[in-house]
Amino acid sequence: MDFLVLDVGGSFIKYAIMNEKAEFMEKGKTPTPMDTIEHFIDVVGTIFDKYKDRIAGMAMSMPGRIDSDRGYLYTGGNLEYNTDKEIVSILQKRCPLPITVENDGKCAALAEAWLGSLKDCDDGIVVILGTGVGGGIIKDKKLHKGKHFIAGELSFIFTNNAAFESKYSHMWGMQAGLSGLCVPVAKAKNLPIEEVDGYRVFQYANSGDEEVLNILDDYCYRLVLQLYNLQYIYDPEKIAIGGGISKGEILIKYIRKNIEKYYNNLEPNLGVKPEVVTCEFYNDSNLIGALYNYLTKYKL
Known part of the structure; x- marks a missing residue:
């Protein structure tokens, strides 16, 4: 069929x-x-x-x-x-x-829960890093939609970090989407934003550019703060990171580095580290x- x-x-x-x-x-x-x-x-x-x-x-x-x-x-x-x-x-x-x-x-969350990186989980979250932050929540192996069908609309999570000059700068979608990397890299390299995409950012990062690696580290730290929020709100078994930029091993490396960094600052016996994996399907x-x-x- x-x-x-x-x-x-x-x-x-x-x-x-x-x-x-x-x-x-x-x-x-x-x-x-x-x-x-x-x-x-x-x-x-x-x-x-x-x-x-x-x-x-x-x-x-x-x-x-x-x-x-x-x-x-x-x-x-x-x-x-x-x-x-x-x-x-x-x-x-x-x-x-x-x-x-x-x-x-x-x-995307259904794909990971069915055949991908969350197939062995009852409860999980998928975070898709793209233009904004998409995603979905899996509860008891089923998609959780919410009363108003907005469960998993992660772009609209409010933060207190107005890092960019935009009416959406206080939303996670602006900060953890591609602009959260491309805007500061464009400024650091004195390039028009139109010339900086995710591919170029990770070209710099993979070549060992210290300036861009510091920007990536800061981006991942801010990302990880919200991953901890998701962990404590929902307590999933795993959080799967997807989107085009998640293909690079260096992103997950820096996410895990910052998970450890934040975890080490928590009070003993109070911390639960998010288990972060990459999505299987892109x-x-x-x-x-x-x-x-x-x-x-x-x-x-």
């Missing part, structure tokens, strides 16, 4: 034909429409037409605050045209088959989690 699985991002809609074992038979991507929901439905419909004779259903990962049981988007994230939309019902008029939808960060995590959400809903 094959399924069409879509990961709707801010730049591209990634799609794949997958089976119930999360094996990929085919992959592709197309630019995400940024103008209207009609254009969005047309693009998704065109992908559907290509595969409609070989699929049993469609599973989708999307940005926004989502009631996945109802198939309703309270917000569309950066795709504002999807706000307050019965997205599953709308899509089914164009693609008449079973469709599921879930938030992208929550899909670009495929949202696709795998979206598929699992579909299989769970339809008990396949």
